[in-house]
Amino acid sequence: MAQETPLDPAVAARLKRDANGLIPAIAQQYDSGEVLMLGWMDDEALRRTLTTGRATYWSRSRREYWVKGDTSGHVQWVKSVALDCDADTVLVKVDQVGAACHTGARTCFDEDRLPLGG
Secondary structure (H helix, E strand, O other), X not given: OOOOOOOOHHHHHHOOOOOOOOEEEEEEEOOOOOEEEXXXXXXXXXXXXXXXXXXXXXXXXXXXXXXXXOOOOOOEEEEEEEEOXXXXXXXXXXXXXXXXXXXXXXXXXXXXOOXXXX
């Protein structure tokens, strides 16, 4: 069996990870700009996302990798990936099939809007 290629060392050297080796990954609909969800990635999840074209995250609760849509059918087809200016967050622009949120909502950010004002 062939050994997997690690994340590009030049990319890995730039990442600013938290104490658990993770970076936040914001998923955004590529054509509308709709913010869909926040997940977490380590180097391996980012490598898989970049090489497979499917958004792959690290589940902090299950302590395992999960490819968005493998169980739900709500696939995220990756269109582009970018680091923010501090290299501590990744933006994954995707073509979302179905709901992005585990609750069944299109986006994780529609349901609980907080009031503004003083």
